[in-house]
Amino acid sequence: xxxxxxxxxxxxxxxxxxxxxxxxxxxxxxxxxxxxxxxxxxxxxxxxxxxxxxxxxxxxxxxxxxxxxxxxxxxxxxxxxxxxxxxxxxxxxxxxxxxxxxxxxxxxxxxxxxxxxxxxxxxxxxxxxxxxxxxxxxxxxxxxxxxxxxxxxxxxxxxxxxxxxxxxxxxxxxxxxxxxxxxxxxxxxxxxxxxxxxxxxxxxxxxxxxxxxxxxxxxxxxxx
Amino acid sequence: xxxxxxxxxxxxxxxxxxxxxxxxxxxxxxxxxxxxxxxxxxxxxxxxxxxxxxxxxxxxxxxxxxxxxxxxxxxxxxxxxxxxxxxxxxxxxxxxxxxxxxxxxxxxxxxxxxxxxxxxxxxxxxxxxxxxxxxxxxxxxxxxxxxxxxxxxxxxxxxxxxxxxxxxxxxxxxxxxxxxxxxxxxxxxxxxxxxxxxxxxxxxxxxxxxxxxxxxxxxxxxxxxxxxxxxxxxxxxxxxxxxxxxxxxxxxxxxxxxxxxxxxxxxxxxxxxxxxxxxxxxxxxxxxxxxxxxxxxxxxxxxxxxxxxxxxxxxxxxxxxxxxxxxxxxxxxxxxxxxxxxxxxxxxxxxxxxxxxxxxxxxxxxxxxxxxxxxxxxxxxxxxxxxxxxxxxxxxxxxxxxxxxxxxxxxxxxxxxxxxxxxxxxxxxxxxxxxxxxxxxxxxxxxxxxxxxxxxxxx
Numbered sequence: 001x002x003x004x005x006x007x008x009x010x011x012x013x014x015x016x017x018x019x020x021x022x023x024x025x026x027x028x029x030x031x032x033x034x035x036x037x038x039x040x041x042x043x044x045x046x047x048x049x050x051x052x053x054x055x056x057x058x059x060x061x062x063x064x065x066x067x068x069x070x071x072x073x074x075x076x077x078x079x080x081x082x083x084x085x086x087x088x089x090x091x092x093x094x095x096x097x098x099x100x101x102x103x104x105x106x107x108x109x110x111x112x113x114x115x116x117x118x119x120x121x122x123x124x125x126x127x128x129x130x131x132x133x134x135x136x137x138x139x140x141x142x143x144x145x146x147x148x149x150x151x152x153x154x155x156x157x158x159x160x161x162x163x164x165x166x167x168x169x170x171x172x173x174x175x176x177x178x179x180x181x182x183x184x185x186x187x188x189x190x191x192x193x194x195x196x197x198x199x200x201x202x203x204x205x206x207x208x209x210x211x212x213x214x215x216x217x218x219x220x221x222x223x224x
Numbered sequence: 225x226x227x228x229x230x231x232x233x234x235x236x237x238x239x240x241x242x243x244x245x246x247x248x249x250x251x252x253x254x255x256x257x258x259x260x261x262x263x264x265x266x267x268x269x270x271x272x273x274x275x276x277x278x279x280x281x282x283x284x285x286x287x288x289x290x291x292x293x294x295x296x297x298x299x300x301x302x303x304x305x306x307x308x309x310x311x312x313x314x315x316x317x318x319x320x321x322x323x324x325x326x327x328x329x330x331x332x333x334x335x336x337x338x339x340x341x342x343x344x345x346x347x348x349x350x351x352x353x354x355x356x357x358x359x360x361x362x363x364x365x366x367x368x369x370x371x372x373x374x375x376x377x378x379x380x381x382x383x384x385x386x387x388x389x390x391x392x393x394x395x396x397x398x399x400x401x402x403x404x405x406x407x408x409x410x411x412x413x414x415x416x417x418x419x420x421x422x423x424x425x426x427x428x429x430x431x432x433x434x435x436x437x438x439x440x441x442x443x444x445x446x447x448x449x450x451x452x453x454x455x456x457x458x459x460x461x462x463x464x465x466x467x468x469x470x471x472x473x474x475x476x477x478x479x480x481x482x483x484x485x486x487x488x489x490x491x492x493x494x495x496x497x498x499x500x501x502x503x504x505x506x507x508x509x510x511x512x513x514x515x516x517x518x519x520x521x522x523x524x525x526x527x528x529x530x531x532x533x534x535x536x537x538x539x540x541x542x543x544x545x546x547x548x549x550x551x552x553x554x555x556x557x558x559x560x561x562x563x564x565x566x567x568x569x570x571x572x573x574x575x576x577x578x579x580x581x582x583x584x585x586x587x588x589x590x591x592x593x594x595x596x597x598x599x600x601x602x603x604x605x606x607x608x609x610x611x612x613x614x615x616x617x618x619x620x621x622x623x624x625x626x627x628x629x630x631x632x633x634x635x636x637x638x639x640x641x642x643x644x645x646x647x648x649x650x651x652x653x654x655x656x657x658x659x660x661x662x663x664x665x666x667x668x669x670x671x672x673x674x675x676x677x678x679x680x681x682x683x
Contacts, residue, residue: 009486011483011486012482012485015486016489018490019493022493101481102481102485102507103485103488105488105489167545167549211548211552211557213557213558213559214559214561215544215561215562216545216548216560219549221549221553
């Protein structure tokens with residue numbers, strides 16, 4: 001997997017490169033908006049990590065330019081500003097995700113993986129997290145080396161949670177994906193399926209766990 | 225307070241204008257009366273009387289007896305109609321035109337160093353009405369008092385009376401004139417000051433978030449305009465200062481967060497987790513402190529826009545979603561309860577989310593492992609954050625909301641800024657913050673958003 005890092009702060013580039021390469025990615029780094037634009041148009045990167053403050057222009061400009069050229073490259077924005085407007089502007093300009101400095105490399109890696117898992121992403125077919133692998137085409141899950149059988153609905157839940165690994169997924173989102181419009185889900189149907197999936201993960205010693213955020217939904221995280 | 229020292233420019237101008245008018249009018253009146261009085265005293269009759277008195281005194285010889293009335297008329301000293309009495313210094317009559325007149329003017333005398341005018345009405349003893357003069361003259365027999373009178377001449381009298389009447393009327397007109405002028409003056413001052421009042425209202429609306437407002441100088445008097453222009457220039461500099469401050473906040477965020485990212489990233493890439501745990505905790509603490517300092521800077525800069533319509537429920541959802549991974553990492557869980565419908569207030573989303581984040585961070589720090597921190601949003605504009613920790617020492621009271629104030633028993637990382645930020649944010653929303661120790665254990669903080677934020681949304 002080849003990633004492009006657009007960042008002018010040399011120390012951050014070093015740390016990002018180090019962390020991302022340890023996670024198995026190939027990393028190219030550029031430090032100006034101009035070189036970022038030419039890199040994106042010449043090389044087919046799997047994802048880009050874009051700092052908003054660049055010496056020769058705004059990172060948003062790079063993003064807009066890339067989208068104008070028709071590039072579908074998943075883009076994660078790095079920003080030191082956490083103002084709501086800044087986030088909204090970034091996402092409106094076509095960013096797929098954002099991280100506010102300072103962030104943990106671990107979090108960046110998991111966000112990048114999540115981006116790559118999205119439909120259209122190169123890893124869209126096979127999702128993996130911890131010791132679990134999910135083949136979204138064959139609908140098969142392996143934990144460690146062992147295949148584990150999940151019901152159709154449990155698989156759907158697991159897929160959605162995997163695609164948004166480390167982030168809270170509202171219960172309504174799961175309900176929508178699980179049930180057709182004409183079928184009203186029973187009020188606790190989702191929680192029953194989550195309960196079963198969670199038990200199977202635990203029985204098979206999965207390194208990931210489904211946590212409940214009561215009142216909102218569920219989150220899949222690495223277990224400590 | 226001395227009315228002349230009044231701060232009201234309008235009153236000051238009016239009073240000074242009034243005083244100037246009063247003094248000027250009095251001076252004019254006095255000059256007018258002197259002039260008029262002079263004219264009256266120099267009127268025809270009086271001139272004749274003076275001439276007669278003068279001539280009578282001159283006609284007295286030291287060795288010859290005083291001429292009789294007829295002789296005097298013949299000599300052209302007086303007219304046939306002229307009545308007179310001449311007295312010596314002791315008041316004894318030396319000569320007179322007739323005894324009847326002498327008797328009639330027995331009470332008239334020269335007094336107080338100046339000539340006296342008098343009138344004699346018609347009476348039983350007196351067939352004629354007279355206008356007379358009593359004066360002192362020097363003669364060859366020493367100083368004498370001469371009383372001389374001419375029959376009352378209606379024509380001259382009418383002229384004199386008209387003059388007198390005019391003067392009397394003018395006396396009454398003066399105060400009215402002063403009052404009217406004063407009124408017109410005040411109205412003029414008021415009209416002239418109207419642009420100033422408008423300018424004052426304009427400047428009253430200048431707030432830290434509306435620093436770009438400049439006062440209108442177009443309608444201002446030329447004397448005031450330079451002052452207002454100078455004020456506008458001062459505002460330019462203030463705005464520039466604020467802008468620098470604002471940029472500083474953003475720059476500080478960038479500058480401080482970048483090295484923190486580097487340090488935390490480097491720590492993660494370095495060796496095993498156990499080796500770097502302590503260092504990573506330090507970085508986490510620093511990160512939180514930097515974030516809080518930036519929140520404080522944002523609040524202190526006073527530029528917070530509170531005009532957005534925000535939903536407390538979605539604020540809470542955002543923050544709970546953001547904090548959930550951290551809570552799970554720390555082996556605690558988060559829950560969001562309460563209303564299912566949006567709870568709109570007028571405010572600043574970022575600030576409310578910052579406040580809530582601080583409350584949740586505190587709760588996570590104080591609730592035991594494997595317990596839940598509950599965030600509750602209710603329809604009556606209250607967000608509650610409750611933990612299952614040891615609760616708060618009630619003796620601390622409101623002290624816990626002071627900056628850098630930390631409970632002595634608090635061993636969790638932090639600088640004591642969290643609750644101060646919460647307090648500021650709630651105050652900015654005209655709300656209040658309170659806390660209780662729940663009977664079932666644990667502390668509960670309630671952010672109650674204020675009436676004005678609510679009213680504004682209903683309007």
